[in-house]
Amino acid sequence: MISTWRKRRAGRRAAKEQQQGENGDMELITIPNHFRCPISLDFMKDPVTLSTGITYDRDSIEKWIEAGNHTCPVTNQVFRSLEPIPNHTIRKMIQDWCVDNKSYGIERIPTPRIPVSSTEVSEILSKITMASKREDQVWCRELVAKIKALVKESERDKRCIMGSKAGSVISAAFETFSIAPSFDKNVAVLEEILSALTLLSPIDEEAKCYLGSAASLHCMVWFLKDGDLSARRSAALVLKEAISSNERVIDALAEIEGALEALVKLIKEPICPTATKASLMVIYHMVNSSFPNETIIERFVDMGLVSLLLEILVDAERRICEEALGVLDGLCSSDIGRDKVFNNALSMPVLVKKLLRVSDLATEFSVSIIWKLCKNEQKEEGGGVLIEALQVGAFQKLLLLIQVGCADKTKEKATELLKWLNLHRDRLECIDSMDFKDLKRPF
Structure with missing residues (x-):
C-alpha cells in the first residue's frame, strides 16, 4: 500500500518537473x-x-x-x-x-x-462595360459572377469593389440589357446582375439613376411577377435601393402594370423575411412620399393591404413590425386608408399593444396612427374610437410613455391624445394593462 503511494507521488513529481522544463523552454x-x-x-x-x-x-x-x-x-x-x-x-x-x-x-x-486590388477590379468593370455594349450576355454574366465571388471572399475585397464604383457599372449594364430587344435571351444575365447588386448595398446615386430608368423598372417588376424565388427576392431588394423616396421613380413604378400587386403578393405569400422587409420598405416610400398619391393609397387599400398588415403585426419580428406600422401610418394619411383602419376590429388592440413593446420607432408610428384615428373623434358625442382606445388601456400606456420619455413630436401627439381620452374617462373605467408591468425607466 505504502509502496504504491510512493510510486504515485514520484510519478506526479516527475510529470511536474517535465512540465516546468517545457515551460522554461517556451520562455x-x-x-x-x-x-x-x-x-x-x-x-x-x-x-x-x-x-x-x-x-x-x-x-x-x-x-x-x-x-x-x-x-x-x-x-x-x-x-x-x-x-x-x-x-x-x-x-x-x-x-x-x-x-x-x-x-x-x-x-x-x-x-x-492576396486580396483583390483596385487595378484588378477596374479591369473587370471595364470588361463588364464592354460586354454590355456588345450585348454579350454570356461574357457579362461570367464577369459579374466573378465580382460576386470577390465580394463574398472578404469584407476587405467588398470595400475595394464598392470603392471602385462597381454598383454604377453593373447598374448601367442592367439597364442596357433591360432595353435590349431580345429580353427573353437576357434573363440569365439580368438575374445574375440583380443578385450581384444585392451584395453591393448601399448603391450610389449614379447607380440609382440607372436602376430608376423606365426599362430597368419594367425589368424588375417582371422579375417580381414571373421570376423564381431567388430572382423575386433580388428584385425586391434592388427595387428598395432604387426607389428611396425618389418621387419620379415612385410615380413611374406605380404606372407599371402589376407592380403594386407584385409587392403586396410578396407580403401575402412571403418568400423570406428579407424579401418581406424590402417589399414593405418600397410600399412605405410609395405611401409616405412628400406628395403622397391618393390613387396609389386607394389601390393598396383595395388590395386588402390594411387587414394584411394588421394580421402581420400580431406576432411580427421587430423590423417587420416597424415597417408595417410605417406603411399603416402612411395609409392613414388619406381618408380611405384611415376609414379602412378605423373599421378593422384588430386596429386599436394591436396598435395599443405595440406601444412601448417593440422599439422607439414602432411606438412613434403607433402613436401617430392612433392620433390620426382619434383626431376627428374628440368632438363627437359618441367618441367610438376614443372609447375603444380607453378599453384596451391606451390612457395608461400614453401616460407612461410621457413619463419615460419620447421624441418631442410623439410627446405632443401623446399629450393631445390624453386630453381627448380624458373627456370620456368618466363614462368608462379603464382596463388595467399588464403589458408594461416590468418596464423600467431609462433613468
Whole structure:
C-alpha cells in the first residue's frame, strides 16, 4: 500500500518537473523583431510592404490608412502609393521559423490569400462595360459572377469593389440589357446582375439613376411577377435601393402594370423575411412620399393591404413590425386608408399593444396612427374610437410613455391624445394593462 503511494507521488513529481522544463523552454523562445508588425508589435500573419520600404501586417496598416493616415508610422514619410505589396520573402521566413519551432507548440501561419486590388477590379468593370455594349450576355454574366465571388471572399475585397464604383457599372449594364430587344435571351444575365447588386448595398446615386430608368423598372417588376424565388427576392431588394423616396421613380413604378400587386403578393405569400422587409420598405416610400398619391393609397387599400398588415403585426419580428406600422401610418394619411383602419376590429388592440413593446420607432408610428384615428373623434358625442382606445388601456400606456420619455413630436401627439381620452374617462373605467408591468425607466 505504502509502496504504491510512493510510486504515485514520484510519478506526479516527475510529470511536474517535465512540465516546468517545457515551460522554461517556451520562455526561452524569442520571436525575431523583424517578424513583428511595427504597429501592433504582434506576429505578422500577412506581411506587406508599402512605398516607404517598411513591412507591416496587412490588417494593422490597412486600419492605419482607413483612419485617415497617409504617412508611414515608422519613417513619417508620405506614402507615394497606398497599395500594399505582399512581402513573400518575410512571409516564407516566418513560416519556416514556425516549422522549426513546431516542437514548442508554435503553429505554422497559413499562406494568406492576396486580396483583390483596385487595378484588378477596374479591369473587370471595364470588361463588364464592354460586354454590355456588345450585348454579350454570356461574357457579362461570367464577369459579374466573378465580382460576386470577390465580394463574398472578404469584407476587405467588398470595400475595394464598392470603392471602385462597381454598383454604377453593373447598374448601367442592367439597364442596357433591360432595353435590349431580345429580353427573353437576357434573363440569365439580368438575374445574375440583380443578385450581384444585392451584395453591393448601399448603391450610389449614379447607380440609382440607372436602376430608376423606365426599362430597368419594367425589368424588375417582371422579375417580381414571373421570376423564381431567388430572382423575386433580388428584385425586391434592388427595387428598395432604387426607389428611396425618389418621387419620379415612385410615380413611374406605380404606372407599371402589376407592380403594386407584385409587392403586396410578396407580403401575402412571403418568400423570406428579407424579401418581406424590402417589399414593405418600397410600399412605405410609395405611401409616405412628400406628395403622397391618393390613387396609389386607394389601390393598396383595395388590395386588402390594411387587414394584411394588421394580421402581420400580431406576432411580427421587430423590423417587420416597424415597417408595417410605417406603411399603416402612411395609409392613414388619406381618408380611405384611415376609414379602412378605423373599421378593422384588430386596429386599436394591436396598435395599443405595440406601444412601448417593440422599439422607439414602432411606438412613434403607433402613436401617430392612433392620433390620426382619434383626431376627428374628440368632438363627437359618441367618441367610438376614443372609447375603444380607453378599453384596451391606451390612457395608461400614453401616460407612461410621457413619463419615460419620447421624441418631442410623439410627446405632443401623446399629450393631445390624453386630453381627448380624458373627456370620456368618466363614462368608462379603464382596463388595467399588464403589458408594461416590468418596464423600467431609462433613468
